[in-house]
Amino acid sequence: MTKDILPDLLSSWEETYKKGQLTLWIFLALKDGSKYVDEIKEFIERKSKNTISCEEQSLYRNLRKYKHIDIVSFAIKKGNKGPNRKYYFLTDMGTELLEKFIERNIKLFFSTEINNLLKK
């Protein structure tokens, strides 16, 4: 087997890996402070070093779902420029959900054993 296929393998793995990450990135953006959709998008792209790209439409759709299940809410505030905007923020339940998710799924990577393996 040649190494020619390495880039294809990497992008295929990344594609699968990134699925399901949008929620985490949206939550991280809101944990950072309340934001309107453009700011959330900008936060995700900047902090993920452009490895995660998201369409505004997809963000709106997700935020509507999170709002519907009360893990996200919004307040109408005046934007930096232009019209009033919906500033989204995590509700208490959303904050708790994120904390529990991080505890169970993200903190694993910070354990000494896994950390050492990653550094090897």
Next chain:
Amino acid sequence: MKTLITPNLLKFTLTTIILTIIFRLSLSTSITSKVIIAVILSAIIYSILMWFNGRYFGRKEYEYLPIYDIGFRFHLSTFLSHNVVSIFWFVFSFKSHYENIKIIYMTALIWSVFLIIHFIYFLSIRKSTIRNLDKEDLFE
């Protein structure tokens, strides 16, 4: 219950009512005139337009907020709209001389069997939802 009756469902229902009135009008007119091809064409055009109606508003509904089960809610709305319009069509005597209300009742009866089957399916998938949203479609 409030979350199940959405703006897209209401728009779909309104369009269904309008299409059904047009269908009944063309059907009664064709039957009165005894133009068989017009009777067949009325039914075909009505079914095609209803398909587009469901597809357009169903897709919009899913993209806005995928509240379960879009299919059953739209099916129930179609059943009610179609049959209520059809019954009123007879009540207000817009029908053709050759039409019989028994056909409406028979259609509704057969249709209701399929609606009940769909309702059972609706109840079964309800278990896999959180506040009316499909668990598997909640997080991306």
